[in-house]
Amino acid sequence: MTGTKTDFGEFDSYTVESSSMTGPWKLVHYWPSFGKQACYPNLPSKFLSSDGRNAWLWYGSNFSPWDREQDPPGSGYHLCEQRIRFLTAADTL
Numbered sequence: 114m115t116g117t118k119t120d121f122g123e124f125d126s127y128t129v130e131s132s133s134m135t136g137p138w139k140l141v142h143y144w145p146s147f148g149k150q151a152c153y154p155n156l157p158s159k160f161l162s163s164d165g166r167n168a169w170l171w172y173g174s175n176f177s178p179w180d181r182e183q184d185p186p187g188s189g190y191h192l193c194e195q196r197i198r199f200l201t202a203a204d205t206l
Contacts, residue, residue, distance in 0.1 A: 126151045126172075149175050149184050156197075170195045 123146040129138040147154070154172035161168045172195075174188040187193060 123149050124151065126154050128154070128156065149182075149188070151188075152176065166199045166201075168197050168199070170197050 126147040127143045128141040151172045151174045176190045
């Protein structure tokens with residue numbers, strides 16, 4: 114892309130799921146501006162709980178400029194690990 118600059122600003126991330134590596138894909142969750150330039154967000158299957166409700170989210174973020182605020186806390190231009198839990202409707206009552 115000539116003349117397009119993508120190394121500054123904030124980017125959106127999303128998680129999708131499928132029973133097949135090639136899809137079709139279903140949207141699980143959308144994060145606007147997650148991680149302030151999040152890159153390679155993933156949920157390694159090795160670190161999903163047996164009930165599928167707890168996981169570790171791996172990503173990197175904040176690659177430019179380096180002095181930006183960490184969001185979420187602990188984020189940065191390195192491997193970031195955030196423990197997450199998938200809630201059901203019953204969990205939100």
